[in-house]
Amino acid sequence: MIKYLGEYVIFMHQCLRFPLKWKIFYNQFFKECRDLGFNSLGIISIISTFSGAIVAIQTASNIKSALIPKTMVGFATRQLMILEFCPTIISLIIAGKVGSRIASEIASMKVSEQLSAMKIMGINPVNHVLMPKVLALVVMSPIINIISIAEGIIGGWIACITTNVVSNHNYIRGLRHWYNPFSISYSMIKIIIFAFIITSVAGFQGYRTKGGAIEVGRSSTKAVVYTSILIIIFDLILTQMLLV
Numbered sequence: 001m002i003k004y005l006g007e008y009v010i011f012m013h014q015c016l017r018f019p020l021k022w023k024i025f026y027n028q029f030f031k032e033c034r035d036l037g038f039n040s041l042g043i044i045s046i047i048s049t050f051s052g053a054i055v056a057i058q059t060a061s062n063i064k065s066a067l068i069p070k071t072m073v074g075f076a077t078r079q080l081m082i083l084e085f086c087p088t089i090i091s092l093i094i095a096g097k098v099g100s101r102i103a104s105e106i107a108s109m110k111v112s113e114q115l116s117a118m119k120i121m122g123i124n125p126v127n128h129v130l131m132p133k134v135l136a137l138v139v140m141s142p143i144i145n146i147i148s149i150a151e152g153i154i155g156g157w158i159a160c161i162t163t164n165v166v167s168n169h170n171y172i173r174g175l176r177h178w179y180n181p182f183s184i185s186y187s188m189i190k191i192i193i194f195a196f197i198i199t200s201v202a203g204f205q206g207y208r209t210k211g212g213a214i215e216v217g218r219s220s221t222k223a224v225v226y227t228s229i230l231i232i233i234f235d236l237i238l239t240q241m242l243l244v
Contacts, residue, residue, distance in 0.1 A: 011204050014126040015134065028132040036098050036133060037140030044090055044144060045151050052152030053159035055080050060165040073166045074174025081152035087187045088235050090148050091194035095227040099202035102133055103223035106206030107216040130203040134196065141195035142188050186242050194231050201227045
């Protein structure tokens with residue numbers, strides 16, 4: 001474990017350096033913003049909308065006491081989407097979609113000796129290949145988070161007014177009450193850290209690949225598993241540090 005951690009620190013030290021060719025870096029950065037960020041919005045939108053609807057309906061169905069106002073449905077939907085679902089569950093989805101892509105791409109370059117060729121030409125392969133991906137997902141993750149939160153809340157609102165479990169007035173009132181601005185900051189901190197974990201760990205797994213096509217597949221699987229475990233662990237750590 002100590003050896004693995006040391007290799008990761010050295011790997012990230014090579015990654016987080018100033019690029020030699022800024023024009024190439026900018027072009028690659030915006031390409032990765034499109035590939036890693038905008039291309040993930042489709043699946044994120046679908047999952048967020050339906051999850052918000054499910055949370056709203058389940059909350060409404062579990063309110064049995066007349067002492068609990070129906071406004072709690074809007075409140076619970078907002079809090080669950082902001083605090084946990086959007087930063088954490090969406091990050092796990094991104095880990096499966098983006099993490100496996102990064103790991104397999106870098107692993108393929110490693111086994112085909114493209115990274116070795118870059119070294120011979122005097123190019124830092126880790127910085128050239130991985131740094132645009134890391135920065136792109138870190139920059140795009142807050143945008144993805146905001147869109148996911150909005151769509152989850154809208155999904156809950158649509159579910160409430162179509163099924164008539166909660167009135168439009170009560171749902172909107174619950175959304176507006178008891179709001180703590182730090183909830184958004186907490187959500188943003190989480191998803192930015194998770195984005196860094198996804199890209200760096202996936203890139204590290206791909207870079208350590210040795211062998212052929214079978215090892216590329218194994219590295220992709222390991223990247224998804226390790227990033228998912230680390231996201232859950234850091235979710236607990238950040239919750240303890242920031243909310244308790």
